Amino acid sequence: MNRTVIPPSANGPPAHVLLVDDEPVVARELRDLVQSYGHRVTACNSWTEALRAFGKGDVDLILMDAVMPTVDGFKLTRIIRSRAKTYVPIVFLTGLADDNARANGIEAGGDDFLTKPIDPLELQVRIKAMLRIRSLTKALEEKSRTLSRLVAMDALTGIGNRRSFDERMQTELGETTRTHESVSVLLLDLDHFKSVNDSFGHTVGDDLLRVFGRLLADNTRACDLPYRYGGEEFAVVCPSSTTDDACTLAERIRAAFMRVSPSATAAGARTCSIGVAGTDILPGASKEVLLQAADAALYRAKDSGRNCVCKFDPLFDQKVA
Template identity: 40%
Template sequence: MLSTRLKLESGTAADEDRSTVPVSGSNLVVRASDGRSFSENEREFLREVFDLIRLSEESDARLRAFEDRVARLESENLDLLMQNRTLSEISARDTLTGLYNRWYVMEKIDSEMNRALRHGAPMSVLMLDLDHFKNVNDSFGHSVGDQVLKNVGQVLRESCRVYDVPGRYGGEEFCIVLPETRVGNTSAVAERIRSRLAQTKIPIGNTSLTVTASIGVAGMDSVSDEGVVSAAALLDRADRALYSAKHHGRNRVELWLPESPPSSTSH
């Protein structure tokens, strides 16, 4: 054991200098405070202590470098995840209206139907078609028609709950998926959307116009309901209800009933 106090100084130790011991990995030396020389055992002991200190510092440095690298990788992965989510969101959107596109809506109907079958939860679907939309394009041009579709998309977004899925199904036809919603309650939602559309004035140059919509409603209130087994079958029911709304005068909401007439390819 050392029985003297030590001093830490800058400098290097000559091989023949027994009064100093170099601190490994640095430009420092240790000498006895009373200036005496170290025995060989003391020198060896000090060198071992300094080696352990150096190794500990190097290990700490490597650990800090590793932690920094892990933090950078986590940040990079988070950025990549956010970019992928953004791309996925963009690919699921209709570029004109900003609503979800047909393929996303179909996938959502599939997933909600599976959930309904597993847990017995209700779900509903609205099919909405603008009345006489061809007249808008013929009378005002397709750019005005596009503006009308954008405004309809905004009305649908504002009329839906945060977990509803409003989408553009194609052309002037729209589809809204309503999870956890019984068919009877869906009629009120559909009527609210129909009324808002009919009351919304769409600015067109120095004038404005309004459009109306016919809406068909179908859904599943329980697992035992109706034997609906696919998204296509459920959409067909909503489409048949939509056709019934068109057939009975347009600008109205109709529920699917077993006696609903087959849908037509032209609304």
């Protein structure tokens, strides 16, 4: 093979190239070539090796031999495309120069084609072009992840918003039909919040909501994600928890909020009321029913003088049961 005359600096930043070829001699030769462009290369001689290497998640480009025993390059490409969460360009390498192989390669999810024997200059420019696509795709994927995070987040408090709460409830209730474990929900409301906004203004009210959001995040298990339900109302979903378990958590949160320094915000010392309901008390309850139950319990907590936790009780909260 003729070595390229393009200097390594023209190849762009170093990338991780996965090379799949069942012929060890060809694989070694190609590996040396791609390494000479400044890239890191993992060379694999079988599809199982290739899947293992790809599974590590840091591959930027795949150079794929089309003709291999058992699982050929086309099949392997389909497998990779169906499993990968990220888009990694795939360039087919093959001695088959006919149009059918090209069509099959693109159809299977390949992005480009190089015919053996590989021309080093051709390989170098294709790799450069494919890595440019990879870096653009990576940037887009990152942006899309950021957007998904933002869509699920309450902008003021940084915890989950109503939309992600609804999704989470639906998921957890679906899970309980499989696991038969109880899922519980806490509805939390800041006491006399309206007076904070009225007396101190919305900036202070917002500060208080932020403090409360942080307190929820700090006082819940990793699996009990807190959400801002709306206004001064918050919610916590507790998977694999009975109503009593959730009441223990609620009491811990209530007490922790009382310990927050009165100087934390200009609103001074504040309290919260919490209503709790779980599917151990309301078997098979829908999201709406469970929320109504927690809301009825919260209403009773408010009615009982605030700054307390009430557990849903079918006797008192009849309208739900």
